[in-house]
Amino acid sequence: PVAAPPSTVDGFVREFLLNLNSGRGVTLSNASATDKYFALAHTVRDYLMARWLEDLRRQREVQDKGVAYLSAEYLLGRQLDNNLLASGLSEIAEEALAACGIDLDVLRQQEVEPGLGNGGLGRLAACFIDSLATMGVPNVGYGIRYEYGIFRQTFVDGQQAEQPDAWLSLGSPWEFAHPEGAQTIAFGGHTETYDDEGVPRSRWIPAWNVQAVPYNYMVPGYQNGRVNTLRLWSAVATNSFDLRVFNSGDYEEAVRAQTYAENISKVLYPEDSTPQGKELRLQQQYFFVAASIRDVFDVMLPADFELTNLPERIIFQLNDTHPVIAVPEFMRVLVDEKKMDWDAAWAVTQQCFAYTCHTLLPEALEVWPVELLGRLLPRHLEIIYRINEDFLVAVREKFGDDEMRIRDMSIIGEHPVRSVRMAYLATVAGAKVNGVAELHSQLLRDKVLPDFNEFYPGKFINVTNGVTPRRFVRLSNPSLSGLITDALGTGWVTDLERLRELEAYAEDPEFRTQFAEVKAANKRLLSDVLRERDGFEVSDGHMLDVMVKRLHEYKRQMLKVLHIVTTYEGIISGRVAVGDVQPRTFIFGAKAAPGYVMAKRIIHLINAVGSVVNNDPRVEGKLKVLFPPNYNVTLAERVIPAADLSEQISLAGKEASGTGNMKFALNGALTIGTDDGANVEIRELVGDDNFFLFGMSEPEVESLWAKGYKPSSFYNADSGLRRSLDLIAAGAFSGGDRSMFEPIVSNLLYDDRFMVLADYSAYIGAQAKVDAAYADQDAWTRSAILNVARCGYFSSDRSMRDYIERIWHTAPSF
Numbered sequence: 001p002v003a004a005p006p007s008t009v010d011g012f013v014r015e016f017l018l019n020l021n022s023g024r025g026v027t028l029s030n031a032s033a034t035d036k037y038f039a040l041a042h043t044v045r046d047y048l049m050a051r052w053l054e055d056l057r058r059q060r061e062v063q064d065k066g067v068a069y070l071s072a073e074y075l076l077g078r079q080l081d082n083n084l085l086a087s088g089l090s091e092i093a094e095e096a097l098a099a100c101g102i103d104l105d106v107l108r109q110q111e112v113e114p115g116l117g118n119g120g121l122g123r124l125a126a127c128f129i130d131s132l133a134t135m136g137v138p139n140v141g142y143g144i145r146y147e148y149g150i151f152r153q154t155f156v157d158g159q160q161a162e163q164p165d166a167w168l169s170l171g172s173p174w175e176f177a178h179p180e181g182a183q184t185i186a187f188g189g190h191t192e193t194y195d196d197e198g199v200p201r202s203r204w205i206p207a208w209n210v211q212a213v214p215y216n217y218m219v220p221g222y223q224n225g226r227v228n229t230l231r232l233w234s235a236v237a238t239n240s241f242d243l244r245v246f247n248s249g250d251y252e253e254a255v256r257a258q259t260y261a262e263n264i265s266k267v268l269y270p271e272d273s274t275p276q277g278k279e280l281r282l283q284q285q286y287f288f289v290a291a292s293i294r295d296v297f298d299v300m301l302p303a304d305f306e307l308t309n310l311p312e313r314i315i316f317q318l319n320d321t322h323p324v325i326a327v328p329e330f331m332r333v334l335v336d337e338k339k340m341d342w343d344a345a346w347a348v349t350q351q352c353f354a355y356t357c358h359t360l361l362p363e364a365l366e367v368w369p370v371e372l373l374g375r376l377l378p379r380h381l382e383i384i385y386r387i388n389e390d391f392l393v394a395v396r397e398k399f400g401d402d403e404m405r406i407r408d409m410s411i412i413g414e415h416p417v418r419s420v421r422m423a424y425l426a427t428v429a430g431a432k433v434n435g436v437a438e439l440h441s442q443l444l445r446d447k448v449l450p451d452f453n454e455f456y457p458g459k460f461i462n463v464t465n466g467v468t469p470r471r472f473v474r475l476s477n478p479s480l481s482g483l484i485t486d487a488l489g490t491g492w493v494t495d496l497e498r499l500r501e502l503e504a505y506a507e508d509p510e511f512r513t514q515f516a517e518v519k520a521a522n523k524r525l526l527s528d529v530l531r532e533r534d535g536f537e538v539s540d541g542h543m544l545d546v547m548v549k550r551l552h553e554y555k556r557q558m559l560k561v562l563h564i565v566t567t568y569e570g571i572i573s574g575r576v577a578v579g580d581v582q583p584r585t586f587i588f589g590a591k592a593a594p595g596y597v598m599a600k601r602i603i604h605l606i607n608a609v610g611s612v613v614n615n616d617p618r619v620e621g622k623l624k625v626l627f628p629p630n631y632n633v634t635l636a637e638r639v640i641p642a643a644d645l646s647e648q649i650s651l652a653g654k655e656a657s658g659t660g661n662m663k664f665a666l667n668g669a670l671t672i673g674t675d676d677g678a679n680v681e682i683r684e685l686v687g688d689d690n691f692f693l694f695g696m697s698e699p700e701v702e703s704l705w706a707k708g709y710k711p712s713s714f715y716n717a718d719s720g721l722r723r724s725l726d727l728i729a730a731g732a733f734s735g736g737d738r739s740m741f742e743p744i745v746s747n748l749l750y751d752d753r754f755m756v757l758a759d760y761s762a763y764i765g766a767q768a769k770v771d772a773a774y775a776d777q778d779a780w781t782r783s784a785i786l787n788v789a790r791c792g793y794f795s796s797d798r799s800m801r802d803y804i805e806r807i808w809h810t811a812p813s814f
């Protein structure tokens with residue numbers, strides 16, 4: 001087996017210099033920061049390589065059941081520190097580099113964050129594969145190696161502008177290309193039936209194909225000597241250059257295939273709620289799932305593997321509907337290529353797939369027009385029709401000739417155009433369907449897919465989300481980690497429920513002082529980062545009130561804006577004595593999907609309010625609004641440990657779970673929130689005294705909607721609300737231009753789909769409670785400690801244990 005270099009400072013220095021000299025072809029004296037960063041990354045890789053190769057060998061040997069996690073997104077964040085921590089090399093590396101006169105922090109800044117995801121779903125996938133590696137569960141994460149990740153956000157006159165995310169411009173030291181493992185992925189064409197020794201069979205005659213080249217990324221377990229694999233596919237043309245056409249002088253045509261093929265993995269779709277239904281998006285989805293399924297058959301399974309035993313060997317977890325085309329692809333391979341009998345193949349398929357739903361918004365559920373799907377994947381459409389036929393026969397058997405229900409449950413929807421409802425296909429094929437928080441899973445059962453819940457008793461379960469404590473506590477909050485470890489020892493990093501032992505320390509004034517000092521230190525750290533990054537000043541003594549997540553109307557950043565405007569208006573109108581106001585800095589972080597006009601307007605308004613408030617001497621030192629652009633994992637790691645108040649204010653019944661809410665609570669921020677998503681479970685665990693609950697519950701939302709919601713009636717009934725909305729409408733934040741934010745104001749007054757106005761007064765009331773609570777710093781700190789102590793449940797390790805016990809039935813191996 002490959003030996004790792006000696007885990008000594010000298011050993012590390014030797015390996016580093018070797019990578020600098022022979023890897024980068026430079027000497028220490030003329031090496032650039034990029035050279036040094038790459039050499040460092042390669043050195044860490046060398047230490048992890050032995051474990052990786054050993055794991056790959058043993059996985060092939062023991063043939064344990066593994067999890068293939070299919071996700072169109074992985075929001076990985078920077079890799080260097082996580083890999084140093086996982087390999088237990090952080091201190092050695094720091095010392096070794098210092099010995100070479102290098103500051104590790106300078107090299108850290110060289111790393112470009114791989115932004116291969118939009119938000120919650122992508123980050124969850126990254127947390128999950130970290131937990132599976134740390135728990136020693138055989139797993140391969142499959143996805144797409146986008147050449148351009150989530151766009152870089154800048155603000156031009158307060159408005160979002162998008163720049164392409166060329167994260168690979170300098171290459172990535174963490175990836176291993178394996179062109180020899182390329183898979184041919186076909187598209188288009190037609191199907192035909194033929195007689196195969198008396199057995200009628202179908203086959204697909206594709207029109208064109210591309211190559212899927214795998215790139216492997218290490219997923220190291222936390223100091224357990226384990227390394228799992230993330231395998232991302234990149235598209236290249238099968239024949240990249242057509243010399244014949246070139247010689248005919250049509251140079252463009254000669255490379256057209258290449259450009260066309262590469263487009264498939266060119267860029268991540270920046271939508272995180274409303275699918276655009278673009279053909280390229282379907283090409284992306286089929287491309288990576290077909291390559292991944294091929295990979296499982298070719299690499300993971302011995303050639304003569306008995307196919308009916310597949311369910312004992314592999315489970316494919318579908319991360320939302322995006323990879324669901326994997327179901328008909330799996331059937332095509334089993335029936336058309338492996339010549340398995342349809343029913344036997346379907347029985348295997350239904351045990352080899354499970355589906356996680358991450359949303360409640362009807363518009364976020366993907367549907368593909370049969371015209372498009374049939375043109376791109378003709379054989380798959382046939383297979384989906386057959387699956388649906390058999391399914392509706394069973395539905396008819398169970399529910400009788402209830403045409404309404406048949407039509408409502410059919411995988412094929414007729415309106416507005418005949419389409420495949422991917423969530424229905426996933427539900428019919430999946431062994432289990434899970435929501436990502438108790439409330440979400442309940443709503444899936446009762447409201448989103450009730451017929452299916454009735455038809456498939458026991459299929460719908462819940463697995464509440466989680467976050468990895470390695471990145472979001474141990475790495476991003478070393479001072480808090482030190483305090484916890486001093487009190488409890490190191491075990492909590494892989495056994496987060498141990499945090500419960502901190503409850504006793506909440507009663508210890510000394511510990512409270514240290515805890516408060518940790519928070520203050522993290523605020524100073526954030527202040528340095530924001531000054532350096534965006535020229536912002538974070539004022540001492542301010543409560544940091546933080547709202548960081550994608551910009552979406554259901555998340556209600558507008559409610560936060562109305563709170564700020566209300567507070568501001570109160571002071572400038574003299575209604576509120578400036579002396580009585582608790583100094584607050586409001587920090588926003590949010591990207592809007594480029595095509596989401598209202599979301600971009602709200603970003604513009606937040607920046608507009610910020611520039612007025614931040615420059616108004618009447619509120620100097622009392623109110624500040626900071627909106628650092630390009631919110632991403634790296635910024636989250638700085639902002640979350642510094643936060644006092646975590647804003648989780650979505651309309652009840654709209655946020656599937658949320659995971660930021662968990663990260664804030666685990667870093668000692670108190671939550672102001674509605675009973676939505678995982679907020680409910682956070683509140684249940686931390687206790688009502690340690691959570692600022694407000695607003696309608698989901699049933700109350702439903703009943704207000706049912707009886708007819710008139711947002712303007714709330715405007716008329718609430719003078720504070722009226723004054724705030726009127727201030728915006730009057731152009732107070734747009735230099736008197738009433739038209740600039742008129743669309744926002746009129747949307748709230750006459751539409752307000754997410755009931756911002758209905759929850760306004762409860763929210764303002766809760767914020768007053770926050771101010772009162774914050775005035776007693778010691779009590780606040782005690783409450784913050786109890787939040788940390790009682791949120792161990794929200795570790796993604798616990799989520800993985802739930803998936804293993806309830807869905808996957810795999811086990812940590814060897």
Ligand SMILES: CCc1ccc([C@H](C)CC(=O)N[C@@H]2O[C@H](CO)[C@@H](O)[C@H](O)[C@H]2O)cc1
Nearest residue numbers: 120121272273275358436655656657658659
């Ligand atoms: C096709 C467009 C599209 C792209 C992404 C999505 C994702 C499902 C959106 C998403 O990230 N959902 C979030 O998933 C998190 C992880 O489970 C949850 O915590 C969030 O509540 C949910 O909004 C929907 C539609």
